[in-house]
Amino acid sequence: MRLLIAVVLCLLxxxxxxxxxxxxxxxxxxxxDVVRPNSDYLVAVSVFNLKPEERQDVELTIRxxxxxxGQTIEIRHETSVRSDQTEIVRLRIGELGQGSYSLTARGTxxxxxxxxxxxxxxxKGYSVFIQTDKAVYRPGNTVRFRAVVVTPNLRYDSYKKxxxxxxxxLRLNLFQIDLGPVWWDP
Numbered sequence: 001m002r003l004l005i006a007v008v009l010c011l012l013x014x015x016x017x018x019x020x021x022x023x024x025x026x027x028x029x030x031x032x033d034v035v036r037p038n039s040d041y042l043v044a045v046s047v048f049n050l051k052p053e054e055r056q057d058v059e060l061t062i063r064x065x066x067x068x069x070g071q072t073i074e075i076r077h078e079t080s081v082r083s084d085q086t087e088i089v090r091l092r093i094g095e096l097g098q099g100s101y102s103l104t105a106r107g108t109x110x111x112x113x114x115x116x117x118x119x120x121x122x123x124k125g126y127s128v129f130i131q132t133d134k135a136v137y138r139p140g141n142t143v144r145f146r147a148v149v150v151t152p153n154l155r156y157d158s159y160k161k162x163x164x165x166x167x168x169x170l171r172l173n174l175f176q177i178d179l180g181p182v183w184w185d186p
Contacts, residue, residue: 042090048084050111058079060079062074102116
């Protein structure tokens with residue numbers, strides 16, 4: 001676990017985050033600066049140099065207001081972290097609209113802190129999943145693949161349903177690619 005903390009601290013240092021290492025009690029909160037609708041928002045909470053039997057109480061809150069609906073959002077989670085440990089906190093994000101949001105971290109015992117940081121809203125877009133018919137190809141083989149486009153809620157777009165086979169063919173001939181649909185009758 002100490003190796004994991006050391007790796008995280010090294011990565012934070014490489015990313016330009018200023019870290020002061022001292023024997024005093026301290027904490028670190030690491031979170032993305034982007035929030036997306038219908039996804040999980042993961043926050044790493046670490047505390048250092050507490051007494052071995054002590055646990056740090058931390059409350060994480062995402063607050064904001066949707067510009068389109070005017071709805072106020074508040075997602076809250078409380079956790080307790082042991083000294084020299086890191087806890088990953090999962091905040092489940094539901095439907096969000098474009099708006100202004102912030103993450104607040106509050107510590108109550110033994111360290112007392114209250115910090116807020118603005119987080120940016122990014123609308124979740126369409127996802128494309130690409131699949132091939134086999135893992136390894138040799139020169140001259142025909143590569144068959146398909147792509148499935150899904151909505152932000154992982155629903156298959158119904159307008160894509162047709163009599164066309166979802167597999168496309170691709171023949172590998174030394175830098176020459178022939179791409180064309182393969183038709184089928186159900």
